[in-house]
Amino acid sequence: MLAVQSQDQLRKVPAVFAGMDRVDAIAFVSRLFDAAQVGAAVWCDVELIKRFLAACSRTGSTETKGGYQREIKHLIRWRDHHHSGLPLRLLDPSLAQDFVDGLLQQVSAGQLKPRTFNRRIAAISALFRWASEPCRSGVSGIPRNPMPRRSMLITA
Numbered sequence: 181m182l183a184v185q186s187q188d189q190l191r192k193v194p195a196v197f198a199g200m201d202r203v204d205a206i207a208f209v210s211r212l213f214d215a216a217q218v219g220a221a222v223w224c225d226v227e228l229i230k231r232f233l234a235a236c237s238r239t240g241s242t243e244t245k246g247g248y249q250r251e252i253k254h255l256i257r258w259r260d261h262h263h264s265g266l267p268l269r270l271l272d273p274s275l276a277q278d279f280v281d282g283l284l285q286q287v288s289a290g291q292l293k294p295r296t297f298n299r300r301i302a303a304i305s306a307l308f309r310w311a312s313e314p315c316r317s318g319v320s321g322i323p324r325n326p327m328p329r330r331s332m333l334i335t336a
Contacts, residue, residue, distance in 0.1 A: 252304060297333055
């Protein structure tokens, strides 16, 4: 006998889509499907970061790449400590907000300088913005940038 799903079960969507409008979510799923049709696989975190670092500097600056890599490592450490095994593509806005809140607590406690906070947020946001562009979201598996808007601190 088949179990009948309730309307609530049918309406549940993955947290990564929370707050997205229906058109954007359908477009993302369509890109995933199209990529799968041509044999593309969704990138793992290592591949995602490797490709981002290769593309993050227009001039190929090793300093720029190293800076991005250092900041992304902080996110990976946080993720491994709080949500071990969670792929970056499943980092939803609420989890990203938890990460930002933790950084803000470090700033308040004097453990992190506001400029470091801003640099970290900018680097991680750049990764997700790059990965969520329509031309690569089908293989990155990232529908949008989960980092909260306007989370930068104003420094004097």
